[in-house]
Amino acid sequence: MVVNPAEYPSLCRPLYPQKRSFTEVNGMELTVSSPVLVEKMKHGSLHRNSRMTVIHLVTALIVLWGNAAMAMTLNSPAFQQNDHIPSKYTCEGEDVSPPLTWEGVPNGAKSLVLIVDDPDAPDPKAPKMVWVHWVVYNIPPDTKSLPENAGKARLPQGVLLGLNDFKKTEYGGPCPPIGRHRYFHKLYALDITLDLKGATKSQIERAMRGHVLADAELIGTFQKGDR
Numbered sequence: 001m002v003v004n005p006a007e008y009p010s011l012c013r014p015l016y017p018q019k020r021s022f023t024e025v026n027g028m029e030l031t032v033s034s035p036v037l038v039e040k041m042k043h044g045s046l047h048r049n050s051r052m053t054v055i056h057l058v059t060a061l062i063v064l065w066g067n068a069a070m071a072m073t074l075n076s077p078a079f080q081q082n083d084h085i086p087s088k089y090t091c092e093g094e095d096v097s098p099p100l101t102w103e104g105v106p107n108g109a110k111s112l113v114l115i116v117d118d119p120d121a122p123d124p125k126a127p128k129m130v131w132v133h134w135v136v137y138n139i140p141p142d143t144k145s146l147p148e149n150a151g152k153a154r155l156p157q158g159v160l161l162g163l164n165d166f167k168k169t170e171y172g173g174p175c176p177p178i179g180r181h182r183y184f185h186k187l188y189a190l191d192i193t194l195d196l197k198g199a200t201k202s203q204i205e206r207a208m209r210g211h212v213l214a215d216a217e218l219i220g221t222f223q224k225g226d227r
Contacts, residue, residue: 008096017135025046037079045171045190046180052121064103071104071214071216072102072103072104072105072106072187072189072214072215072216073102073103073104073216074100074101074102074186074195074216074217074218075100075101075102075218076099076100076101076185076218076220077099077101078098078099078148079098079220080092081218081219082219082220082221083220084220084222084226085098085174085183085220085221085222085223085225086098086226086227087222087226087227089174089195090173090174090175090222090226091172091173091174091175092175092224092226093173094149095151095171095172095173096148096149096151096152096171096173096209097134097146097148097149097151097171097173097189098148099145099146099148100114100135100145100146100149100150100185100187100218101144101145102144102145102187102215102216103144104216105141105142105189105214106189106213106214108191108213108214109189109190109191109214110138110141110190110191110192111138111139111141111189111190111192111193111194112136112137112139112140112141112143112174112187112188112189112190113135113136113137113138113139113187113188113190113194113198113204113208114134114135114136114137114139114146114185114186114187114188115132115134115135115136115184115185115186115188115201115204116132116133116134116135116171116183116184116185116186117130117131117132117133117183117184117186118130118131118133118174118176118181118182118183118184119182119184120176120179120181120182121178121181122176122177122178122180123178124178124179124180124182125177125179129167132164132200132201133164133165133166133171133172133173133174133183134164134172134214135161135162135163135164135169135199135201135204136150136155136159136160136161136162136203137159137160137162137194137196137199138158138159138160138193139156139159140156140157140158140159143156150171151170151171160194160197160198160199160205161198161203162196162198162199162200162204163198163200164201165198169198175224176222176224177209177225179223180221180222180223181187181221181222181223182219182220182221183221183222184201184217184218184219185217185219185220186215186216186217187215187216187217188208188212188214189212189213189214189215190208190211190212190213190216191211191213192211194207194208
């Protein structure tokens with residue numbers, strides 16, 4: 001059966017009226033057939049600020065993740081992690097500080113602190129104390145290394161030396177009375193500089209509380225007779 005549109009116009013109307021509406025979303029003119037969709041899209045444009053907030057939050061998280069991914073590291077050309085320290089840097093040799101290098105100091109760091117100590121004193125089988133060998137603080141954050149025999153070399157401006165358990169400010173190398181000891185070289189990045197003079201390790205650690213942005217550790221071992 002063929003229906004003549006002129007005779008039966010109501011039967012020939014489109015099932016869904018093709019009403020054309022115009023709206024603008026984020027500066028772009030769009031043609032939308034449904035008034036309901038128009039209202040939804042206009043409502044969505046009101047949330048642009050919310051979307052920008054989410055974008056900024058995600059960006060901040062990416063930056064923080066990047067800083068975390070690039071952890072601070074401490075190394076030495078003289079020995080590897082958990083390897084034995086050459087006798088040159090101990091009481092059986094020249095007793096000079098080993099060369100040290102580091103990477104990954106975080107943005108915002110104002111100073112670095114280096115502490116070298118031995119948690120195995122006097123006997124690794126029955127340790128009773130932590131013996132402090134070297135304390136260096138207020139190292140400029142853009143410093144990347146300390147040379148061999150740094151105490152005698154020209155240290156960066158502003159660097160201060162603390163008092164160790166030999167009752168001196170110079171480096172005191174490993175000299176264990178018995179057994180193989182571990183020597184922890186610990187580097188800290190701080191968000192402050194320390195207003196201390198001739199400080200001990202414990203004084204520096206108290207002043208550091210709440211100000212450590214990152215830290216790194218290198219462990220070397222030594223037993224008398226090592227070469």
